[in-house]
Amino acid sequence: MNRPASPSFRHKAVDALTEGEAKVELAALADEIAHHDRLYYQEDSPEISDAEYDALRRRNAAIEERFPSLIRDDSPSKKVGAAPAEGFSKVRHRRPMLSLANAFDESDLREFVAGLRRFLKDLRDDPDLPLETVAEPKIDGLSVSLRYEQGRFVQGATRGDGTTGEDVTRNLRNIKDVPETVTGVPAVLEVRGEVYMTRGDFSAFNEKQQAEGLKVFANPRNAAAGSLRQLDPRITAMRPLRFFAYGWGELNEPVADTHHEFLQRLQGWGFPVNPLLARCRDMSDMIAFYREIESKRPTLGYDVDGIVYKVDRIDWQERLGAVSRAPRWAIALKFPPERAETRLQRIRIQVGRTGALTPVAELEPVTVGGVVVSRATLHNEDEIARKDVREGDTVRVQRAGDVIPQVVGVIQDKRPADAEPFQFPHLCPECGSQAVREEGEAIRRCTGGLICPAQAVERIRHFVSREAFDIEGLGERHVRAFWEDKLIQSPADIFRLAERADALRRREGWGAKSVDNLLTAIEARRRISLDRFIYALGIRQIGQATARLLARVYRTYENWREAMIAAADPQSDAYRDLTNLDGIGPSVAADIARFFAEPHNRDVLEDLEAMLDITPYESLVGRESPLAGKTIVFTGSLGTMSRSEAKARAEALGAKVTGAVSRNTDFVVQGADAGKKADRAAELGVTRLSEQEWMELAERR
């Protein structure tokens, strides 16, 4: 679906709008904003930046402020905070969910304590007054806020940006550690804590995922986050999630004088509180606790990434307050990453969905901080060379925080005599196509595109997606299943499915009706506009906007294909024309050239051409284009678009572009250094437009 058109007075100041214009623009804005909301919330694929989106909303608000009588029933301003149809709705935290300042060594911790003493005058004046802290393990999961009203769990939210999180109430209800009702609690009680997955549960869960061909997670934290943020709470229910409570948000009455007492309350009410905590009277207690937990870390059963120290007295916490997004009364002292040594059996090259070749170290399984690791990332080609990692080497592996296990370095003494430096392949291990690395890029990519099995499913999914061929009934699940059963191996196969209708009807879960529906949906798309077709090919860096630009400029498929093949030569006119287009630089041109250089891609194109009717870009003519039927002449050089783009744009708007000014000319667009043609226009009384005025008319989207 194309983006709704915005009216040509979009660039006018709100103060200068007539009431009629305002009315038209408010209607357009309602459409446009709804369109972007849908892309953002339902499809997770926004087309414009947050800043552009905000600008649309601001413009809508400004026009409404000037013309309150024009506010529409479906105005976006009435839908602020509206529940997105499929995503999570947002929850504004009554008290912000803060994060923690970090300390990395003992001296940072000393500085933290010294700072507290300087801040609190009573402590500064009396160095003997003890400053008690509570030390707790920092659980590596994700924080949530649980709201209880009259003892009943009513709402649960993720942290989000600290001010607004996502409503995951239904998912949290499926976690056994989260009590549904509690007794003896304040009427309003918000409990904050960490949702996590134990190491044992994580390993078993990942094995199951792998066996079923589903997503495998890098670490327990990611698995916990991915499991909690499931749109279908039944999925969350099947995931082994746990919860530890460690703090509070809104409370309608105070419940304790100290943090330690608060934790005891929580426990008494039935919330799980981590039993490993210590009340520290001084620095040596604090350090001792850190060392104790560090030594227990491999056997804890869940990931902890440090120790959190909190000022125990709540009145002091309140006086200390917060700086930016972290409380002044707490700090996290981080643990170093957990490491282990093992043998690297093989370096395997994995091809990602976008064709990126990633080296993965296959390891003799080893326990790193309680999790068995058998694979680690080697990042890229340069990294392997820099660390001189070879197959057969004994390597040091680490797990740190959020990241996939990494190979830190090689133990040189243990290198086998026959170990050879690793040769990074220049051919894709999946399909044999060239794998190239662009200058300045760290990643080598397969150019096999549509024929590379590693990329094919994702590419076909893109090909049929809403903004491309928009084939209903061919979702990811079906694309994958059809690919595996060899019903669809390349995009053109989609248009041959009708020949395999019998095979389709025999598939489980496919009735005659659903097969007919699918085939009808496919038939309806044999006719496709050039912009969608270009976008559907999934050429790197060619998003919808660039696809439209190309379609507008080259108009027909044949024209475009010829020009793109010719543009492979950087000395050619075709290359110059292409890179003159606004938004298409050498890097995009190189990606296009590479796509066409790959024989497989050309085969796919040929195959498709024979089956499709690719129509020129749908012009905006008919949508009240101010240029429809006009004759226009460009003169001088334009600062914002090339001559060929200006011409294409004018034609798309229904104008005829000519080279000479005559009495039949309606407009002359004057760029810089306009010469005789401008004089002639003045003589004949032809309307002359500045580049700015032209831009407003041409209204580039």
Ligand code: IVH
């Ligand atoms: S207290 C106002 N205590 O660490 C202080 N946080 O880096 C709020 N975390 O977002 C946090 N264990 O997700 C606190 N025992 C603990 C924690 C803990 C883990 C997480 C929490 C927070 C993050 C900050």
